[in-house]
Amino acid sequence: MCNSSWLSISIKYADIGHSDRSTSSKSSVNQRILTMKKLWWCCFARDRVISLGMRRPVQIKIDNCPFLKRKLSLCDFEDEMSQSEAYGYDTKKALASIFLAQCDFSHVATDLLTLVYPEQPSSKKGDFRQAHIMFQEMMDIQLKLSAWYLEFATYTGGDGYNVHYSSRLFSSLLSMYYQSARMALCNHANRLIADYDLSEFLQATIKSYNAELCDAVTDMTESFKDLADANMVKYLPASALNQSGMYGIPSDSMGNERSPLFNAR
Structure with a gap:
């Protein structure tokens, strides 16, 4: 079974658990609410990673789940930090903080994934006005992603994130997800420019996305290099390999490259 199928099963059982209200005591109800909240956020974060890596529409809609x-x-996570048999308190706190950052990233990336991988892609090409609206949406998404990463980089720059190799591994992995999102955004812009034949009119935009794409690829490479130097690449999940794959460059019917991003100088 593929990752999407396992995720669908997880969502199904999470939904069943949500509807089961057999517990009666207040303490057990509160604990159950917290457990369901964590479960749904795990499914949500996983859903966004799969969508980003496999180029598929998201499965979970935020409005459909109160958690x-x-x-x-x-x-x-306070009850877990001092009870872990695998990590000390500081490491567990750092790992929890990284997961919270991933939840925030998943929320920010939702608009990107909805735009780039819609459930029902339109077969009709709109007019230039529609293209302009889409570029405005992409600009807003780019700003939100950049703001998220600035905050994430500030927090992970502290010594607390280097107390254990696991925190370094997962913070690097989350950074890779961010770089992958940047690549997806640039690739989508590239496709729009090619489809609408706008390369003659959007030279400044092309150069901007060209620089963004090159920077994302460079940062992704550096993340892998740092982990390789630390002998930690072997611990990366399979999703990291999906994220690292370079998004394809559109070609014409003859197979010739027609990417304005890489042709712009």
Whole structure:
């Protein structure tokens, strides 16, 4: 079974658990709510990673699940931090913080994934006005992603994230997801420019996305290099390999490259 199938099963059972309200005591109800909240956020984060890596539409809609309307916090993991048999308190706290950052990233990336991998892709090409609207949407998404990464990089730059190799591994993995999102955005812009034949009119935009794409590829390479130097690449999940794959460059019917991003100088 593929990752999407396993995720669908997880969502199904999470939904069943959500509808089961057989517990009666207040403490057990509160614990169940917290457990379901964590479960749904795990499914949500996994859904976005699969969509990003496999180029597929997302499965979970935020409005359909009340647990996703309330963000997780470090307080929700407090009972785990001092009880872990694998990690010390500081490492567990760092790992929880990285997961919270991934939840925020998943939320920010939702608009990107909905735009780039819609459930029902339109076969009709709109007019230039529609293309302009889509470029405005992509600009907003790019700004939100950049703001998220700035905050993430600030937090992970502290010594607390280097207390254990696991925190370094997962923070690097999350950074790869971000670089992959940047690549997806640039590739989508590339496709729009080619489809609407706008390369003659959007030279500045082309150069901007060209620089963004090159920067994302460079940062992705550096992340792999750092992990390779630390002998930690072998611990990366399969999803990391999907994220690292370079998004294809559109070609014409003769197989010739027609990417304005790489032709612009």
